[in-house]
Amino acid sequence: MQTTHANTASRQVAGPARQPASLAVCTPPLARRPAARSCALHRTSEQSVSTETSQSAAHSERSLVFEQQRRFLLAGAAATWLSTLVQLPAEAANVSTVFVAGANGKTGGAAVKYLLSKGVSVRAGVRDIAKARASDLGKEKNVELVEADVTKSSEVLTAAIGNADAVIIAIGYGGLNPKGFEDVDLKGTKNLVDAAKKTGAKQVVMLSSLLTNGAAKGQGTNPNFLFLNLFGGVLNKKHEAELYLRDSGLAWTIVRPGGLSKEPESAVGNLIIRGEDTLFGRDEDPGREISRETVGKVLVEAVLQSAGKDKVVEIVSSKSATTPPVNEWFNV
Ligand SMILES: NC(=O)c1ccc[n+]([C@@H]2O[C@H](COP(=O)([O-])OP(=O)(O)OC[C@H]3O[C@@H](n4cnc5c(N)ncnc54)[C@H](OP(=O)(O)O)[C@@H]3O)[C@@H](O)[C@H]2O)c1
Structure with a gap:
């Protein structure tokens, strides 16, 4: 060029x-x-x-x-x-292809965009290939659409991950059946972790949530914890999935965001990134919301930055914060 x-x-x-x-x-x-x-x-x-x-x-x-x-x-x-x-950074991390589960979701889509901007090819895991092909995702170069319903057999998921260097899990149950969180957020994540081990992917990054460990950290009566866990116990299911990933023997990263906003980073605020069990969505915390655009960046940088492995990061944002340099994001 x-x-x-x-x-x-x-x-x-x-x-x-x-x-x-x-x-x-x-x-x-x-x-x-x-x-x-x-x-x-x-x-x-x-x-x-x-x-x-x-x-x-x-x-x-x-x-x-x-x-x-x-x-x-x-x-x-x-x-x-x-x-x-x-x-x-992508070259330095020796990452050329990343598989994204939930690539057509709002946060998964933000991660795909950021990967492409870094010159990384994407295997985009979707449930409905025809629907994805008709969406913006289907028009992107360097994106291969692959069928990946996480409730399906491990063969389907192994084939979907293929030769990807890393896996980003950005799925989340969005229906009305309380058992859905068990099937998708917990068992689906476990299925993906098992499949990643078979393919030889080097790292799995999981999109989780603030407060997944709330009960053990004195936040059992935090209104956010109670409200989010009320329907289907999503925080508990995600926490169980986190533990499964941490125990997998793969390099891992768990990204726990606050409330997700569809607005761009410029409208929502600058990144605040902290360590495990430090932010709980309380009024006294430095921020409670974060743009999905910012979350997408953090999911990807967890793969590209060498300090991004084997840790939990908690992220929110604030207009008054200054985004730290990217090579410091995971020094938490
Ligand atoms: N909303 C918040 O404030 C908040 C805060 C913290 C954490 N989170 C977590 O962030 C995650 C993503 O949120 P989002 O707003 O980006 O969600 P979203 O736009 O609804 O995306 C969810 C993705 O999960 C996929 N999915 C659902 N069931 C699946 C299955 N059986 N197999 C494969 N993929 C499946 C969906 O696929 P389709 O495209 O095929 O439907 C979709 O791509 C969720 O796990 C949520 O718990 C949310």
Whole structure:
């Protein structure tokens, strides 16, 4: 890619100098300069202004175009260099493909977007391939849609994970049957962990929730704990799934967010990231909500950052917080 840019660059630099003056004057400028002005200058020289004035105008116009092209090329080279830097963490972590369970969900989708922005290919686990193909996910390059209902046999899930270097679990039961959390959030997560072990994936990152360990940490009467656990005991099921993952022998990361917001990070607040059992959604905590966009980033960076392994992180956000540098996120 860099070679192509370099070739284009040398062609663009050489171009204007070889053009006849009349052409150069009417060359559409690359930068902000309005095209009409160049041609208006040329017409003036044909009508009444002296040849000397016309040549001088043409000369300064050529210099201007040349300078604009030089700046354009420098900006292009800088962008290429920056994009190389942006992709470094994935290369450094030796991660080229990640499987995302629940890829068509709101948080799973945010993780997919962030993976793609880092140059990582995605095996997108979905329940309904046809539905996913018709969605935005189906239009993405470097995304392979794979069938992955987590209540199905381990063969289905092993095939879905395939050659992925890591697994991100972003599933969650969304129906009205209280047993759904047992089947999807608990057994489904266990099924995925078992499948990941068979495929040789290096790491499993699980999207969980604040307060999953609330009962053991003096939060049994916390209204958020009581409310969230009321229907189907989702926090208890997720906590049991967390323990299963931690015991699996795989490298693992558990990401426990506060209340998820569909609004972008810029509207919700900057990341606050803390260690295990430190945030409980209380009024005195530094934040209670977090954008799914931010959660998606943390799920992915858990794979890309070497410090992201074998730990629980709890995340919320606040407009008054300053997002820490990404290489410090997992120093908790
Ligand atoms: N809402 C909150 O404030 C909050 C706070 C903390 C933690 N959480 C947790 O965050 C997670 C994700 O939340 P979200 O808002 O992103 O949810 P979401 O948009 O509803 O996404 C959930 C995903 O789970 C998938 N799923 C459900 N059953 C499945 C099954 N049997 N097999 C495979 N995939 C299945 C869904 O697949 P389909 O696309 O096929 O439906 C969907 O992609 C949930 O586990 C939730 O408990 C939520």
